[in-house]
Amino acid sequence: MTKIVRETAHGDAIRFSLFAVLILAMPVWLVPFGAAYPDLMQKFAIYGLFAIGFNILFGLTGYLSFGHAAFLGVGSYTAVWSFKLLGMNPLPAIALAILLAGAFAWVIGYVSLRRTGIYFAILTLAFAQMSYNLAYSVLTPITNGETGLRVLNSDPRVLDHMMGAGEVDGPLVTNLFGMEMSGLPGFYFCAVWLLIGMFISFRIFRSPFGLMLMAIKSNQNRMNYTGISTRPYALTAFVISGMYAGLAGALLCVTDPLAGAERMQWTASGEVVLMTILGGAGTLLGPMLGAGIIKYSENIFSAFNEQTLHNIFGFLPDGIEGAVVSVAGLFVGEGWHLTLGLLFMLIVIFLPGGLIEGGHRIQAAVARRGKGGGSGHQAQPQAAE
């Protein structure tokens, strides 16, 4: 008999604290990885949030959305508009982005959740494509089309002017009551939101509400005959994950106040799916892990070029070196997406449960070996977080 081990409140508190320490100390322990600069760490935090939110929908309820990039885009556009109209303070921008993305998610979710399975995936995909196409065409007055939406010196920025901070020389940077949101402060700003997002995710996972979401994934039919109305539960999860995406979109603009429609493309929706399953859909920490790995590798791989490859493989004999470099060249730099696609396939084929589950498997295997012999029927704890 396999047991399922559920974490206790105490265990969760420890895990969350460890997580918080790890995140806040990133500028220190990422140094040896060459990743301790704010731009990249900010990306970890932002895409981590995106994936954590997506996981509340996909990981818990099993509804596979292929349209979450639309909410990321809505968050970004809202944030930039807030900068333009209200001012460069990120807080109203974030609040508005979360609200609007949530409202947008409610509308799309309300319609899409009439169907399940592949139909749900196709519906969300269709909505996201519609949003993307509209952002490029008729909505140009709002989105500024291909150029992308940015903040101009001539924009009203009412609050800024009221506070007498309206006139700025040079580029406009977001600032939190005078503190510029770039460099380390910018990272810590995102990190705090990440911790808030993670905390809420912990609460949801362990609550009766989260249990209901898991039950929807497990057996929707049984849910209905158990007196539970599944659609509002799924819709709530959808809206929550849309709000996370809106928050992530807004944070992207806090770093760089520019919003473009390509953020809404369906490859972007695919990326968040990948992050989630890479780490482990339905696990608490997996999505953050997946987002971190993907953004880190993207950073490393896409920075490579012919020259760096030659340096790496310089020890090889010339002929071989040339061949190796040209093959490796396919996967780096511009070819990073190829690596991403391959990774996607490998994960789905060999480790559909993601890295966290893989880790648990290894752990279990080691534990079994440690106990030695006769442990064939021994209880094997299941990944439960």
Added chain:
Amino acid sequence: MDAILLQILNGLDKGGAYALIALGLTLVFGTLGVVNFAHGALFMLGAFCAVTFNQLIGLEKVTIDPTQTTPWGSPVEIRVPMIEEWLGPTGTFILDYSVPFSILAAIPVMIVIGLIMERGLIQFFYRRPHAEQILVTFGLAIVLQEIIKSFFGANPIPQNPPDTLRAAADIGALFGFEPGNIVYPYWRLVYFLFSAIVIGCVFAFLQLTTFGMVVRAGMADRETVGLFGIDIEKRFTVVFGLAAVVAGLAGVMYTPILPPDYHMGMDFLVLSFVVVVVGGMGSLPGAVAAGFMLGILQSFASMTEVKSIFPGIDQIIIYLVAVIILLVRPRGLMGRKGVMEG
């Protein structure tokens, strides 16, 4: 009136492409039970078969003519496509008709690609959840398009139709409208006829052969067919190959209409999925009908008169139709009742 005819004509070639891709998509879904997000990539690969073929036969032999000099004083280079040198006028003809000729090359290539894909990957996903099928084929689609990108670059590569078909037909005059109002490029007409023929062949194959009969039975009820001891999976491999060829051919012939680039597969995939959903998952006639219908609808939506009433409608019309269909008639236009009404 002539405007309407023109829009219908305009929709036919695009509709043909949608129908061909959707046909394979729904065939694979109906038989193998697999949602193949890499199906659009097959269309794209077909298009690049045409590009490669064209580049190969276009290889030139360069000779230097020392008797003549260019205005810059260097000797004149004479470039002659090798195929012309070997085959003379026949070679010129092949060069001119390189797109249709590349069909001959594309068929074996697509069969091989289809078989590799099915045996190497898809077969392991028959019994895995749809979500995992979607994800793994999505990954495959990315891989395929990135490989193409690294070999052919990111820019579209225009292909020419044969010279004789480059002109446009004055179809309006044929139907008694004022000449010059409805002109329609020959190649689009060719594409429409081509797609009609391919669709006809596929249907004939499924209707008239024993093989087709078994496949259709498999689509209707997989379990039962399995009970007869018929090795249905082997046949399904062939079905996948067939779908790959159809998508590939659709891509080959589409190149003069739309210069192929690496992401055309994704663009068409999403639309073709929508077509399949509108037609009814697993319904072949539904896929064809919906393909043409949506192609025509799209061309109507891009009329300026329509756009002035509903701005942006041309961008979203297909998705909008899909959303409405999924909500009010989830089995699609021609799907069977109770099948896949998830």
Added chain:
Amino acid sequence: MGILQVQNVNKSFGGLKALNNVNLDIEEGSLHAIIGPNGAGKSTLLNCFVGRLRPDTGTVKFNGRSLLGLSPHEINQAGVARVFQTPEIFSDLTLLENVMIPALAVRDGAFRINTWRRVDKQPDVRDRAEAMLADVGLADKRNDHSGNLSRGDKRRLELAMCLVQRPKLVLLDEPTAGMSRADTNNTIDLLARMSEQHGVTKIIIEHDMHVVFSLADRITVFAQGHPIVEGTPEQIKGDPKVKEAYLGGAHV
């Protein structure tokens, strides 16, 4: 006046008349068995009770309230629970969670965003679920992965999931089909015990005559979508019409 009243219910699938003018009156607290040959329309009738199907004509009243047009979760919230022909459980979750979910559905209603307290800090619901698991003899497996249970255990679990809701009416569709004799006897015991302890009304569809005659207070015999006879087990045993329609003359 029974707890469940079914009047003039008809249901057709295309040309097939699956239910033909069905009238039934289920007495509160009784165990009412419905028997009949395959395809007689028994499962279809249950489906009409729980909102999976809507009858073409007729009324279904539960405690005087019409169930027609209500969705499955509303009918469950009204006090009707159902055990399926093939066990429907949450096979990714533990047994305890399986039983807590229906208990939460009773406490929190059809929908509530309840994120305030952790699942493991809900003593009221938890105790109730554990007691229920103990009742069906699955207490020591409460943290197991329910997907790995044996078929008989799954059935017991599903029964626990229904009974933990303290429903007024339980519908059981062939609860012992495919069970071993020992498991069948266990289930009979369990059902009998449940009747004594909770006084729930039960409708049971069953092919196993041993089960039917050892449990039922009343029996209705279905044939071709129509109830042909109703009576106590003794009356049914002796009824010639039953033999003809259902038993094909075989000795019971």
